[in-house]
Amino acid sequence: MVGKEDLKLLGLEVSPFVIRVRMALGIKGVSYEYVEEDLPFNKSDLLLASNPVHKKVPVLIHNGKPVCESLVIVQYVDELFAGPPILPADPYERATARFWAAFVDDKLVPAWIGILKAKTEDERAEKATETLAAIGLVEATLADGRAFFGGDSIGYLDIVLGSCLFWFEALRMMHGVEIIDSGRTPVLAAWAERFGESAESKGVVPGADEAVKYANKLAAAAAAAAAAATK
Ligand SMILES: N[C@@H](CCC(=O)N[C@@H](CS)C(=O)NCC(=O)O)C(=O)O
Structure with a gap:
């Protein structure tokens, strides 16, 4: 340490x-x-x-x-800090990892948060379609046999995307949306399993039930604010 x-x-x-x-x-x-x-x-x-x-x-x-x-x-x-590298050493691989991290935050994250925040079922379906299109593009980048985006071990893009996985599970529980599934995104499904079992994620990533609880707390607060505004 x-x-x-x-x-x-x-x-x-x-x-x-x-x-x-x-x-x-x-x-x-x-x-x-x-x-x-x-x-x-x-x-x-x-x-x-x-x-x-x-x-x-x-x-x-x-x-x-x-x-x-x-x-x-x-x-x-x-x-x-010294220790295991997180970003790849090779400049081209670093650039590629940063490109996909930006893609995750600019396209994928707003889309899946949109599923949570949707006010109508049509809006939710639209955001789910956007999310699935984005995750499909990420799937294609890992389809070359690597265990992790970082190679044999967890790296930058693994952390960036892997941090969202428990929310994906929460979205499945709350709204039935399967963002990663073994039929449509088999490579990411296998990667997600490896990520979940990794020492790096253990003790840091909470269960999906915690995400559900937090989403419900926010929804209740929003409903209370809306009710107060109409009084
Ligand atoms: N782009 C930011 C996003 C951070 C973010 O959205 N944090 C949320 C918690 S998940 C927050 O602090 N929200 C408080 C607020 O929106 O008022 C990052 O990558 O750090």
């Missing part, structure tokens, strides 16, 4: 973005203080001061200096 650095992570247990950072710190064998935020309703002063632009977790505070945005933080952790 590397213990000399002062590292504090502001997080939320069910946030895929926070899980990415926890996995990266775990891969590097770094110890850190974890602070759970009460989101989205009671942001701490420390969170507001550390991430005044987005006011979101994760924030990694390193020797008093905040670093925000999960993809940026994972790269920072990889550059800062």
Whole structure:
């Protein structure tokens, strides 16, 4: 364990973005203080001061200096600490991993969050179609026999996409949408199993039931706010 650095992570247990950072710190064998935020309703002063632009977790505070945005933080952790590499060493492979990580966050994540937030069944079906189209493209990038996007071990893109898997399971439980399934996306289905069994994900990725609970809490709060607004 590397213990000399002062590292504090502001997080939320069910946030895929926070899980990415926890996995990266775990891969590097770094110890850190974890602070759970009460989101989205009671942001701490420390969170507001550390991430005044987005006011979101994760924030990694390193020797008093905040670093925000999960993809940026994972790269920072990889550059800062020795230990197993997270991004590929080869520049072309690094560029490709970053390209697909951006694709996950720009296309796939908004689509699956859209399934959760949809106000009508038509909207939900539209977001599900978008999600399946995006995941199909990711499936094709892993169809070359590698165990993980990172090769033989978990790397950058594995962390980025793998952090969303328990929410995919929650979406299956809540709305019957199968984002990854062995018929349509067999390569990702096998990868997801390996990811779930990996030491890197154990103890950091919660069960899908936690995601369901959080989604229900947000939905109840939204319903209460809507009811209050019509009074
Ligand atoms: N692009 C950001 C997304 C972070 C994010 O959406 N965090 C959520 C928790 S999952 C949050 O802090 N939400 C609080 C809010 O929206 O007010 C990242 O990659 O770090």
